[in-house]
Amino acid sequence: xxxxxxxxxxxxxxxxxWVRQSFKVNLTKEEKRAIGKHSIPRPEIDxxxxxxxxxxxxxxEAKSYFDSPGVKISELLEHxxxxxxxxxxxxxxxxxxxxxxRLVKDLVHYGLAESNINLQLGLVAGxxxxxxxxxxxxxxxxxEWFFWSxxxxxxxxxxxxxxxxxxxxAIITAKILMRGNLSQPIRNSMTTSNSLNxxxxxxxxxxxxxxxxxxxxxxxxxxxxxxxxWFFTIPIDFLSSEQNELKLLLAEPDYKNFHFLKVPRDYLVxxxxxxxxxxxxxxxxxxxxxxxxxxxxxxxxxxxNLAQFEVKPR
Numbered sequence: 328x329x330x331x332x333x334x335x336x337x338x339x340x341x342x343x344x345w346v347r348q349s350f351k352v353n354l355t356k357e358e359k360r361a362i363g364k365h366s367i368p369r370p371e372i373d374x375x376x377x378x379x380x381x382x383x384x385x386x387x388e389a390k391s392y393f394d395s396p397g398v399k400i401s402e403l404l405e406h407x408x409x410x411x412x413x414x415x416x417x418x419x420x421x422x423x424x425x426x427x428x429r430l431v432k433d434l435v436h437y438g439l440a441e442s443n444i445n446l447q448l449g450l451v452a453g454x455x456x457x458x459x460x461x462x463x464x465x466x467x468x469x470x471e472w473f474f475w476s477x478x479x480x481x482x483x484x485x486x487x488x489x490x491x492x493x494x495x496x497a498i499i500t501a502k503i504l505m506r507g508n509l510s511q512p513i514r515n516s517m518t519t520s521n522s523l524n525x526x527x528x529x530x531x532x533x534x535x536x537x538x539x540x541x542x543x544x545x546x547x548x549x550x551x552x553x554x555x556x557w558f559f560t561i562p563i564d565f566l567s568s569e570q571n572e573l574k575l576l577l578a579e580p581d582y583k584n585f586h587f588l589k590v591p592r593d594y595l596v597x598x599x600x601x602x603x604x605x606x607x608x609x610x611x612x613x614x615x616x617x618x619x620x621x622x623x624x625x626x627x628x629x630x631x632n633l634a635q636f637e638v639k640p641r
Contacts, residue, residue, distance in 0.1 A: 331391035332373050335451050335475075338483045341490075344376040344385075347439070352430050362422050363409035370415075370426050375434075376449075383445040385473050386430070388416065390452050397454035400462045401553035406614070406627060416448055417472075423448065424606050449473030453480060465525065465549060469560050525549045528582040536640035537587065540574070547576040547585075550617055556626070559613040563604060566596050566611075577615065587638045588623070594636075601629040 329349075336346045350372045359365045374387040390398055403417050410422040417423075427446050434440035449472055455463065460476035467474040475483075529547035533540055548557040557577045565573065570592060577586040595602065603612045603625075614627035623634040 331393075331453055332389045334484070335387070335389050335480070336374060338480070338487060339374070339376045341487065344378055346377075347375040349373065350375050350430075350433075352426055353433055354426070354429055358425050358429055362425055367410070372430070374451075377440070381445075382441065382443065383447060384434075384440065385447050385449045386416070386427070387449045387451060387473070388414070390450065390454075392452065392454040395454065397456040398450070398452040398463065399456040399553070400459050400466065400551065403463060403466065404551060404554045404556070404558075404614075414450075417450070420606055447471070447473050449475075451475040451480065453477055459553070462549070462551060462553070466551070466558060469558060524582055525578060528578065529576045529585060532585045533576065533587075536585075537638075544570075545574045545576050547578065548615075549578050550580045552580055554614070555617045557613075557615040557617060559615070561611045561613065563609050563611055566592065566599065568592070575615075577617075586623075587640065588633055588636045589638050590633055590636045598631055601625075601631050603628040 336348055339346050352370045359367050372386055373389040376385040403414055405418045407419045410419040415422050435442050464474050525547050530542045533542050548559055573590040575588040612627050613625050616624045616626045625631045
């Protein structure tokens with residue numbers, strides 16, 4: 328929806344970004360073949376947001392979805408080798424890498440960026456299915472992606488409505504929509520309980536059950552109920568580090584209990600070919616299955632069973 332994109336564009340501009348709307352990426356025939364779809368149309372980026380002085384740009388998809396169930400975390404958690412679905416840039420790494428590579432070349436060609444520009448994938452959602460903004464925020468944070476939830480957008484629109492008069496459609500719309508609500512306190516619901524729970528609850532559980540272990544050496548994941556997985560992203564450097572074990576805390580949905588895994592580094596090194604290593608070569612992604620018949624199996628890779636490394640608290 329162009330009007331929604333226009334409002335987000337205005338919000339970004341008021342935060343110091345230079346924004347370009349509806350930018351089409353000129354994929355070559357060779358690149359389309361490498362993607363696996365030789366007839367794929369030119370990808371169109373909803374918004375490009377450049378922050379002067381940072382040499383970084385956010386590649387944004389803006390999904391209003393006001394008259395639909397909203398953005399579903401289950402669809403964002405999918406993983407495809409050939410792009411399909413609504414969130415191709417998020418769910419197909421090969422597609423994302425090729426599009427980003429060509430995008431940089433196009434930006435340089437048009438004089439809009441330097442060749443060493445840093446691109447960050449992002450999503451702005453006007454509606455999220457079952458109010459699971461916190462799940463998306465935590466997943467995106469693990470991937471170092473940018474995310475504005477409907478609550479964040481509302482907070483920023485509310486602030487925008489307090490501005491003095493400007494002849495801008497987005498600002499005028501914000502003033503009309505928020506009239507009568509300006510006296511209410513503005514809350515940014517991105518800091519709701521769930522977004523903070525995983526780290527806090529994991530630290531507390533570890534202190535109560537395995538006090539001899541330091542939380543600083545652990546990685547924790549919430550239970551993503553939409554896909555019945557725990558999600559982790561590990562730097563590839565771990566495989567060559569001096570750490571002997573990858574220590575993981577896997578939360579149950581209610582956070583009342585955690586599963587404690589100690590995976591030997593040597594085990595991961597010897598099974599490197601079964602890990603899901605990103606094409607960029609810098610990170611490893613784990614989708615650890617939570618279902619009883621495949622519990623603790625890494626389904627993002629080639630099925631490593633990590634159940635043997637669960638440690639039961641004394």
